[in-house]
Amino acid sequence: xxxxxxxxxxxxxxxxxxxxxxxxxxxxxxxxxxxxxxxxxxxxxxxxxxxxxxxxxxxxxxxxxxxxxxxxxxxxxxxxxxxxxxxxxxxxxxxxxxxxxxxxxxxxxxxxxxxxxxxxxxxxxxxxxxxxxxxxxxxxxxxxxxxxxxxxxxxxxxxxxxxxxxxxxxxxxxxxxxxxxxxxxxxxxxxxxxxxxxxxxxxxxxxxxxxxxxxxxxxxxxxxxxxxxxxxxxxxxxxxxxxxxxxxxxxxxxxxxxxxxxxxxxxxxxxxxxxxxxxxxxxxxxxxxxxxxxxxxxxxxxxxxxxxxxxx
Amino acid sequence: xxxxxxxxxxxxxxxxxxxxxxxxxxxxxxxxxxxxxxxxxxxxxxxxxxxxxxxxxxxxxxxxxxxxxxxxxxxxxxxxxxxxxxxxxxxxxxxxxxxxxxxxxxxxxxxxxxxxxxxxxxxxxxxxxxxxxxxxxxxxxxxxxxxxxxxxxxxxxxxxxxxxxxxxxxxxxxxxxxxxxxxxxxxxxxxxxxxxxxxxxxxxxxxxxxxxxxxxxxxxxxxxxxxxxxxxxxxxxxxxxxxxxxxxxxxxxxxxxxxxxxxxxxxxxxxxxxxxxxxxxxxxxxxxxxxxxxxxxxxxxxxxxxxxxxxx
Numbered sequence: 111x112x113x114x115x116x117x118x119x120x121x122x123x124x125x126x127x128x129x130x131x132x133x134x135x136x137x138x139x140x141x142x143x144x145x146x147x148x149x150x151x152x153x154x155x156x157x158x159x160x161x162x163x164x165x166x167x168x169x170x171x172x173x174x175x176x177x178x179x180x181x182x183x184x185x186x187x188x189x190x191x192x193x194x195x196x197x198x199x200x201x202x203x204x205x206x207x208x209x210x211x212x213x214x215x216x217x218x219x220x221x222x223x224x225x226x227x228x229x230x231x232x233x234x235x236x237x238x239x240x241x242x243x244x245x246x247x248x249x250x251x252x253x254x255x256x257x258x259x260x261x262x263x264x265x266x267x268x269x270x271x272x273x274x275x276x277x278x279x280x281x282x283x284x285x286x287x288x289x290x291x292x293x294x295x296x297x298x299x300x301x302x303x304x305x306x307x308x309x310x311x312x313x314x315x316x317x318x319x320x321x322x323x324x325x326x327x328x329x330x331x332x333x334x335x336x337x338x339x340x341x342x343x344x345x346x347x348x349x350x351x352x353x354x355x356x357x358x359x360x361x362x363x364x365x366x367x368x369x370x371x372x373x374x375x376x377x378x379x380x381x382x383x384x385x386x387x388x389x390x391x392x393x394x395x396x397x398x399x400x401x402x403x404x405x406x407x408x409x410x411x412x413x414x415x416x417x418x419x420x421x422x
Numbered sequence: 423x424x425x426x427x428x429x430x431x432x433x434x435x436x437x438x439x440x441x442x443x444x445x446x447x448x449x450x451x452x453x454x455x456x457x458x459x460x461x462x463x464x465x466x467x468x469x470x471x472x473x474x475x476x477x478x479x480x481x482x483x484x485x486x487x488x489x490x491x492x493x494x495x496x497x498x499x500x501x502x503x504x505x506x507x508x509x510x511x512x513x514x515x516x517x518x519x520x521x522x523x524x525x526x527x528x529x530x531x532x533x534x535x536x537x538x539x540x541x542x543x544x545x546x547x548x549x550x551x552x553x554x555x556x557x558x559x560x561x562x563x564x565x566x567x568x569x570x571x572x573x574x575x576x577x578x579x580x581x582x583x584x585x586x587x588x589x590x591x592x593x594x595x596x597x598x599x600x601x602x603x604x605x606x607x608x609x610x611x612x613x614x615x616x617x618x619x620x621x622x623x624x625x626x627x628x629x630x631x632x633x634x635x636x637x638x639x640x641x642x643x644x645x646x647x648x649x650x651x652x653x654x655x656x657x658x659x660x661x662x663x664x665x666x667x668x669x670x671x672x673x674x675x676x677x678x679x680x681x682x683x684x685x686x687x688x689x690x691x692x693x694x695x696x697x698x699x700x701x702x703x704x705x706x707x708x709x710x711x712x713x714x715x716x717x718x719x720x721x722x723x724x725x726x727x728x729x730x731x732x733x734x
Binding site: 124125126174176222223224225226228258259260261262264265266377 | 438
């Protein structure tokens with residue numbers, strides 16, 4: 111039994127990012143990954159080594175999620191340990207071991223916790239939470255002077271002290287769509303491409319009057335959503351001509367014409383994966399591209415992009 | 423000028439009740455009334471006596487509001503002090519003094535505050551936030567096993583570990599409507615009537631799957647909304663026959679067939695007032711009835727109710 115392969119589990123996770131120092135485990139900091147891995151170490155305390163998480167989107171401090179996805183690998187021994195309830199009314203009954211992992215993590219976190227595993231299940235063959243993903247979708251919430259200001263929503267809504275013109279913001283958002291180099295909107299990171307496909311970007315007012323942006327791309331570079339939102343806010347307030355925006359993007363230089371908006375307005379809402387049969391191929395393809403990027407000091411051109419390459 | 427009448431200001435207020443010990447000022451406790459009156463004492467520090475608030479609904483600890491209403495009376499001197507900005511770019515400009523009161527309270531509370539004055543304006547003649555009100559509307563939010571559990575909403579949504587049958591809950595809610603004695607659903611309070619008209623009570627699932635109750639009555643006695651919700655939850659879980667509910671209500675005795683639900687799921691959303699011309703008459707009528715209630719050890723029968731009276 112020692113040679114049985116590991117079993118990969120997919121976790122779907124929601125969190126209120128307010129009290130977290132982002133997703134990624136860091137010594138001495140409270141992070142989402144750190145909290146869930148600490149719970150895993152309790153669940154599997156008799157079966158080391160303890161599992162670690164691989165995530166679809168490493169959110170920044172203060173960013174929330176309703177549809178984050180992560181995976182972990184369990185040894186046969188760890189998986190079997192889940193299938194045996196130790197006490198209580200479930201003892202001796204057959205039940206869904208992978209689902210029980212989510213319940214145990216939630217139990218350890220407590221009912222009023224700011225992190226919640228909404229689903230845990232065996233992942234399909236070839237699944238990788240990070241490398242199989244084909245798109246990520248985020249929302250950004252702003253209460254401007256036309257919105258009601260509801261203190262219960264202050265943790266995930268930015269209160270903006272001006273009236274924003276949603277038509278201009280949508281004009282700006284639409285102009286930006288497509289496959290481009292987003293260096294203007296990204297905090298540079300060593301060896302990471304800034305070429306992405308912005309698939310959706312639109313603004314609407316929710317039924318209670320809040321301005322909500324939906325933003326979807328194959329992937330986002332660091333601070334990209336908050337910069338995109340900031341550019342629309344500058345346009346919506348009349349401080350930036352929407353027709354200037356494409357030009358600013360294509361200068362590929364961070365400037366001062368708009369601001370990076372606060373983390374608290376941002377929520378990761380969904381991660382897209384291909385059909386099960388395409389998971390492994392997608393992961394292999396993404397992994398290969400990332401390795402090429404990391405090995406090269408220049409940007410890697412996605413096949414067929416038609417974009418010039420240049421220094422990161 | 424000393425003999426000018428006071429000017430009554432209406433405040434519309436929203437709050438996240440999580441960190442408040444309810445509305446009503448209490449020594450040594452953080453309450454909504456206490457916080458706003460402390461801000462008023464700062465705003466009018468050179469013009470005592472400081473105004474106090476009269477509120478439409480004195481919410482319990484942990485209960486939220488998006489549409490709470492209160493009033494306060496300003497002396498001519500206090501009102502004039504608002505009309506003179508002391509410094510900054512508004513200095514010397516004519517602006518809306520009553521509206522500036524809300525801005526000053528919000529400024530003192532801070533942008534990330536859990537209480538927010540959404541409107542402040544001179545009240546129409548005869549307005550009394552408490553006694554002119556003709557109805558109050560509340561919402562109650564429950565995430566059952568069919569709902570997503572979003573940690574960002576855990577402050578105003580009760581996570582209920584069962585699947586609730588919304589059709590049964592609506593059957594129960596509808597059966598309760600009308601003018602009745604609600605003693606079964608009320609924490610008794612000395613000299614307060616338990617006879618109220620339940621005008622609306624319905625359940626629906628919000629677009630994100632949360633069970634939301636809308637409850638409207640002329641007024642509510644203490645813990646009434648949370649008890650009404652608890653009775654529907656018992657029905658929705660199959661622990662109470664919806665056809666039993668009217669019988670339980672008319673026994674006018676608190677029993678153990680359902681629970682009072684937690685405060686955190688409850689939000690006061692709206693207060694109804696008559697047209698301006700009816701404000702004074704309504705306040706006079708309500709005040710007279712309350713005085714009669716307080717003077718009498720027995721329940722006062724609202725005119726035309728057709729209900730028996732009995733000991734409170």
